[in-house]
Amino acid sequence: MATENQRQPSKLEKPINGKRLLFFSLPLQGHMTPMLQLADILHSKGFSITFIHTKYNSPNPSNYPHFTFQPISDDLSEAETSGLSVFDLAYLINVKCVAPFRDCLDQLFSDSPEERPFAGLISDPALHFTREVAKSFQLQRFVLRTSGVGAFRAFSSFPLLQEKGYLPIQDSQLEELVAELPPLRVKDLPVINVPDLEKFYKLIASLIEEAKTSSGVIFNSFEELENSAIDALHEGFPAPIFPIGPFHKYFPATSSSFLKPDESSISWLDKQEPKSVIYVSFGSIAAVEEKEFLEIAWGLANSKCRFLWVIRPGSVNGLDWHEALPKGFLDMLDGRGHIVKWASQLEVLAHPAVGAFWTHNGWNSTLESISEGVPMICMPCFADQMVNARYVTYSWKVGVELRNGLERKNIERAIRRLMVEEEGEEIRKRALDLKEKAKSTLTQSGASFKSLESLISCLSSS
Ligand code: UDP
Numbered sequence: 001m002a003t004e005n006q007r008q009p010s011k012l013e014k015p016i017n018g019k020r021l022l023f024f025s026l027p028l029q030g031h032m033t034p035m036l037q038l039a040d041i042l043h044s045k046g047f048s049i050t051f052i053h054t055k056y057n058s059p060n061p062s063n064y065p066h067f068t069f070q071p072i073s074d075d076l077s078e079a080e081t082s083g084l085s086v087f088d089l090a091y092l093i094n095v096k097c098v099a100p101f102r103d104c105l106d107q108l109f110s111d112s113p114e115e116r117p118f119a120g121l122i123s124d125p126a127l128h129f130t131r132e133v134a135k136s137f138q139l140q141r142f143v144l145r146t147s148g149v150g151a152f153r154a155f156s157s158f159p160l161l162q163e164k165g166y167l168p169i170q171d172s173q174l175e176e177l178v179a180e181l182p183p184l185r186v187k188d189l190p191v192i193n194v195p196d197l198e199k200f201y202k203l204i205a206s207l208i209e210e211a212k213t214s215s216g217v218i219f220n221s222f223e224e225l226e227n228s229a230i231d232a233l234h235e236g237f238p239a240p241i242f243p244i245g246p247f248h249k250y251f252p253a254t255s256s257s258f259l260k261p262d263e264s265s266i267s268w269l270d271k272q273e274p275k276s277v278i279y280v281s282f283g284s285i286a287a288v289e290e291k292e293f294l295e296i297a298w299g300l301a302n303s304k305c306r307f308l309w310v311i312r313p314g315s316v317n318g319l320d321w322h323e324a325l326p327k328g329f330l331d332m333l334d335g336r337g338h339i340v341k342w343a344s345q346l347e348v349l350a351h352p353a354v355g356a357f358w359t360h361n362g363w364n365s366t367l368e369s370i371s372e373g374v375p376m377i378c379m380p381c382f383a384d385q386m387v388n389a390r391y392v393t394y395s396w397k398v399g400v401e402l403r404n405g406l407e408r409k410n411i412e413r414a415i416r417r418l419m420v421e422e423e424g425e426e427i428r429k430r431a432l433d434l435k436e437k438a439k440s441t442l443t444q445s446g447a448s449f450k451s452l453e454s455l456i457s458c459l460s461s462s
Contacts, residue, residue: 019119019460020048022108022139024101026090026124027057027074029284030364031146033256034220037247038122038144039067040254045456047119052104054097056081063254070108072100086285087194087203090126098129105137119462122218125210126203140462142455143214147363148221149243150229150391151384154181154190156208156237158201161189168197187403188390192382212238216458220245220367223447224437225396244452246371246438253346258284262340265308265348272306275355275428278377278415279348281310282360286381287317290324292406297325299411300337305419307337308348349374355428356418358402361388370398373435375427377402377414398431 021042025035036059039049049067053059054074061069075096081089109117120140123130134141145152154161157180161167166178166186174187194200211217221243223230230243247253255261269277280300282288288296293316300307311322322339330337345365348354349372357369358377366388369376376399378389392399400423402414418424441448 019046020050020117021459022050022052022105022118022121024052024121024123024127024130025144026093026126027054028086028089029057029256029258030362031124031126032057032059032258033364034146034247035122035124035144036064036256037250037253038218038220040064041244041247041250041452042456042459043067044251045452047459050108050118052101054093057258059256063256070104072097072104074100085192085194087192087200090203091199094126094128097127098133101129102133102136105133105139109137116462119459120215125207125214125217128206128210131210131213140215140459142216142218142459143211144218144220145211146220147384148229148366148388148391149219149226149233149241151190151363151387152211152217152219153229153233154184154387155204155384156211156233157181158204158208162201167191167201183394184387184390188386190384190387214239216240216242216455218455219243220247220363222246222438222441223451224441225370225434226391240454240458242451242455244448244455246367246442246448248346248368249371249438249442255344257342257344259312259342261342261344263344265338265340265343266351268338269308269348269351269353272353274352277306277308277353278303278356278358278419279308279310279343279354279374280358281343281345281365282312282315282379282381283362283365284312286360286362286385287315288406289317290319293319293322293324294326295406295408296411297329298408299415301329301333302408303412303415303419305336305415308343308354309337309339310343311339311341313341356415356424358415361385361392363388366392367438370396370431370434371438373428373432375399375418375424375431377418379403379406396430396434398427398434400427 023035023039025032039051043049043066050070051067052070052072055071056074056076120142121134122142122144125143125145169186169191176186178184217239222245223243313321349368354374357374359365361378361380362385376392378392378399379402380386380389393401400414400417404410440446
């Protein structure tokens with residue numbers, strides 16, 4: 001039976017400005033969070049929101065009582081999804097959700113008294129089938145690309161990179177600059193370690209095609225941050241581009257975490273000195289080997305700095321949680337470290353006690369850190385994280401790179417560069433400048449403000 005927030009289409013609210021929007025996200029934390037934030041932003045501009053979602057990793061409707069949620073069957077069993085890579089999951093959803101998505105639109109359209117009940121669909125370009133389905137309903141389709149523009153540009157250059165011999169990556173070329181994609185080196189290209197590279201290239205090609213054929217590509221980024229990548233993308237890219245981020249700074253964000261944040265993160269931070277803590281988290285997907293995990297632990301311990309460390313259950317390959325930590329590890333640190341399974345990251349990064357963020361450079365984490373002026377230690381693991389880390393360390397110069405082997409000595413060195421040495425002070429100043437830019441882009445004279453206005457006008461004109 002439908003709950004209050006999973007109302008049937010016939011009960012759709014009458015939209016304030018006569019416009020309803022449909023949303024459909026890939027069910028992954030780093031995709032769902034910005035999609036919900038975007039829906040909230042557009043709701044605040046007068047649109048009514050219908051949020052279509054899979055049952056797998058479904059959002060919590062009670063956090064968004066102002067949206068209508070529409071679950072669709074995904075036919076994904078727990079056995080099928082456990083241990084599945086992100087790319088295999090995306091692949092499976094693209095196979096299994098076509099018919100349920102079509103049925104859902106069918107129902108929504110046939111139950112509505114209006115001839116054109118929806119102003120448009122905003123979907124994830126990784127959901128390739130939404131193009132054909134939206135077309136058959138004559139539904140205007142926009143996409144939200146949840147990476148940065150720099151990374152998107154690199155993905156869209158894959159055919160060229162293959163033609164020029166940069167891809168597949170050869171170990172002997174890692175340090176080479178990619179002349180066609182400054183400032184990237186070969187080792188910064190957004191690849192993943194999969195057995196079937198052709199399948200990966202095909203998925204990326206479909207994602208780019210979805211974006212190219214849309215009515216517009218929305219980015220959780222801003223012109224003042226990524227102007228050169230945005231300018232470069234404009235050249236020859238057929239669809240309009242709307243960088244309107246940072247999304248979470250429009251108003252206090254509602255929680256969209258699949259995991260429950262541990263509130264002790266904040267109460268522990270409350271007891272620490274300003275800028276004294278390094279926050280460590282590698283997002284919702286990245287995982288490390290047990291050996292690397294122990295190097296992280298000893299690197300943190302030996303740095304003598306205070307740390308808040310998110311160890312997500314399952315984020316150490318082969319372990320349930322942190323059972324490989326040496327016995328008495330935390331006691332030995334005498335209160336210098338605090339470990340949780342999940343944190344309220346936005347609150348943590350905005351906390352005065354946090355002085356640096358050791359991150360995997362997922363795009364959300366990167367942008368959240370930039371928005372709070374927190375310098376980063378960059379440890380990218382795969383895909384767009386490599387590109388983001390390069391921009392952070394080389395272009396924006398608001399972080400240091402930790403790539404040459406995950407060894408305790410390197411870790412200790414990177415932490416001290418940021419937290420103790422003069423270099424860290426310079427980096428912190430630049431991070432604060434960037435924070436100001438992230439703030440001012442949302443004001444009336446800012447680029448994101450203007451871009452949002454033009455997006456609204458496109459959405460309203462259908
Ligand atoms: N996040 C969180 N608590 C944590 C770790 C991560 O709330 O303990 C959130 C973080 O704020 C971000 C998202 O999870 O919005 C992770 O997205 P990102 O793009 O950084 O990385 P991904 O998980 O997609 O690799």
